[in-house]
Amino acid sequence: MKLLTHNMLSSKCLKNVNVGYPLSIKVEEMITSVVDFNPEFIARIIPKLEWNALKQAVNEVGKDSCLPNNLIENFENDEDFLKKVHHVLLEIEIVNGCLVCPETGRSFPINNGIPNMLLNEDEV
Amino acid sequence: MNKTGNVKQYLLWFAHENIEFRLPEVKSLLSLLNIEMAFIQKPKPTEPFWIVRFNKEEDVKELAKRSVSLKFCLELWAFSESSSELHDQLKTHPKQFYESYFSSEKSFKIEVETFCKHFNQKQKLNKINQFEYLPWKGPVKLKDPDLCLQYIEYYGTDPNESPVLPYYMFFGRLITKGLRQLIQTLSLKTRKFIGNTSMDPQFSLLMANQAKVKNGDIILDPFVGSGSLLVAAAHFGAYVLGTDIDYLMLHGRTKPTRVRQKERQVDESIKNNMKQYNLSHKYLDILVNDFSISFWRSDFKWDAIITDPPYGIRESTDRVGTEKRNFLLNEKYLTTHIPSKVEYGISNIYRDLLLFSAEHLKLGGRLICWFPIFRKIIKKRVYLLILVSN
Numbered sequence: 078m079k080l081l082t083h084n085m086l087s088s089k090c091l092k093n094v095n096v097g098y099p100l101s102i103k104v105e106e107m108i109t110s111v112v113d114f115n116p117e118f119i120a121r122i123i124p125k126l127e128w129n130a131l132k133q134a135v136n137e138v139g140k141d142s143c144l145p146n147n148l149i150e151n152f153e154n155d156e157d158f159l160k161k162v163h164h165v166l167l168e169i170e171i172v173n174g175c176l177v178c179p180e181t182g183r184s185f186p187i188n189n190g191i192p193n194m195l196l197n198e199d200e201v
Numbered sequence: 202m203n204k205t206g207n208v209k210q211y212l213l214w215f216a217h218e219n220i221e222f223r224l225p226e227v228k229s230l231l232s233l234l235n236i237e238m239a240f241i242q243k244p245k246p247t248e249p250f251w252i253v254r255f256n257k258e259e260d261v262k263e264l265a266k267r268s269v270s271l272k273f274c275l276e277l278w279a280f281s282e283s284s285s286e287l288h289d290q291l292k293t294h295p296k297q298f299y300e301s302y303f304s305s306e307k308s309f310k311i312e313v314e315t316f317c318k319h320f321n322q323k324q325k326l327n328k329i330n331q332f333e334y335l336p337w338k339g340p341v342k343l344k345d346p347d348l349c350l351q352y353i354e355y356y357g358t359d360p361n362e363s364p365v366l367p368y369y370m371f372f373g374r375l376i377t378k379g380l381r382q383l384i385q386t387l388s389l390k391t392r393k394f395i396g397n398t399s400m401d402p403q404f405s406l407l408m409a410n411q412a413k414v415k416n417g418d419i420i421l422d423p424f425v426g427s428g429s430l431l432v433a434a435a436h437f438g439a440y441v442l443g444t445d446i447d448y449l450m451l452h453g454r455t456k457p458t459r460v461r462q463k464e465r466q467v468d469e470s471i472k473n474n475m476k477q478y479n480l481s482h483k484y485l486d487i488l489v490n491d492f493s494i495s496f497w498r499s500d501f502k503w504d505a506i507i508t509d510p511p512y513g514i515r516e517s518t519d520r521v522g523t524e525k526r527n528f529l530l531n532e533k534y535l536t537t538h539i540p541s542k543v544e545y546g547i548s549n550i551y552r553d554l555l556l557f558s559a560e561h562l563k564l565g566g567r568l569i570c571w572f573p574i575f576r577k578i579i580k581k582r583v584y585l586l587i588l589v590s591n
């Protein structure tokens with residue numbers, strides 16, 4: 078699972094959960110790979126991100142140093158900045174671990190890079 | 202048919218299959234690429250060609266780079282129902298017109314295409330020789346010439362009923378070809394990982410085009426299965442994400458689909474399919490998720506949603522649930538428990554899909570999905586069946 082995907086996920090659908098965001102990440106196995114850099118895509122995706130959630134995520138996976146603290150203005154033209162965000166969003170991958178609901182503590186396992194968000198019968 | 206005037210006319214020649222998708226595909230692409238196109242002659246669904254006008258040749262090329270229905274396009278120099286009129290039209294073009302195409306440095310060739318009738322090489326050569334009056338210059342080159350001209354005879358679409366003389370004849374300059382070859386490149390026969398209901402690449406590509414996918418888009422398939430729709434969308438530049446309730450499918454552990462294959466190979470996965478087509482960088486993630494319970498942040502907007510939901514025939518329509526009242530899961534089974542599923546129902550799926558799309562699509566974003574119907578004609582046939590016993 079990439080951190081971009083994590084930024085889009087919330088556990089609001091669980092019973093008695095108000096916000097459910099962001100999910101916290103527990104890492105057992107993580108890899109970093111090289112993904113082609115597409116500045117156009119990164120510039121388009123940045124406005125859709127929750128920056129604080131992304132910061133929390135890089136902190137949890139121990140990659141704080143990879144992400145600038147604040148979202149800068151005119152990021153479209155700052156290739157260095159876009160490259161850093163690109164690395165964080167697309168090149169860090171959680172292979173095994175879990176996602177945890179911040180309110181209930183319900184945990185969702187990640188196996189082989191694929192998060193399992195299925196609920197049990199008594200939760201739906 | 203009209204006579205060719207001064208305005209440049211273009212002949213678009215389509216593959217004569219899945220005709221219902223032809224106009225929707227081209228319309229979507231015109232809107233995506235911001236191209237204007239006007240019909241010079243009203244198109245007929247029975248014919249595989251359109252005669253149209255574009256503002257510039259670049260527009261035709263842009264369209265052809267994306268279209269899966271399109272076979273090729275010509276800059277039309279002449280077209281007619283009669284051979285003599287075709288030649289008259291070509292003869293009336295001014296000298297300057299030909300000078301812009303023919304020169305002693307430019308190599309050229311003439312191709313003869315006959316639709317629904319076969320001719321041998323000698324007969325084709327005779328047809329080429331009819332054009333000897335054109336002010337040819339430059340060497341003939343059969344492979345990669347600078348200028349490729351085409352003479353087309355159209356004998357209808359039914360090979361058993363083709364007339365003696367063609368219905369229409371066309372002559373023009375070949376501009377470019379469409380994306381038919383891509384259908385073979387993405388063929389399911391050579392794809393690493395497929396499922397029982399993997400979508401044919403032609404339809405996947407048509408769907409991506411109708412979804413107006415462009416470079417840097419982010420798209421979702423909420424019933425992703427083996428990910429065949431993601432391949433097409435990623436090919437056109439989208440970053441793709443998929444979800445499915447089927448854990449075994451996403452982990453590539455379902456029963457193999459191919460004949461005589463006993464077990465799934467270890468590396469069968471959507472991710473490796475993307476790798477096979479050099480699209481790894483467009484692959485975001487896949488998640489095991491029950492579509493009736495959305496985990497997406499409510500303000501996240503997709504550029505398009507492209508999907509083929511289960512119809513309850515070849516793939517069952519499931520969601521997590523149980524018929525048992527007051528079901529409680531014992532904690533000691535919690536880690537290994539596989540939730541049971543109940544019928545989702547096709548109408549509930551489409552209701553949820555429409556509601557989800559209304560909430561999560563960007564303004565102007567499209568939901569492209571299949572919807573199974575029984576056509577009236579099939580209904581009529583069903584009336585012919587009689588209940589024998591029950």
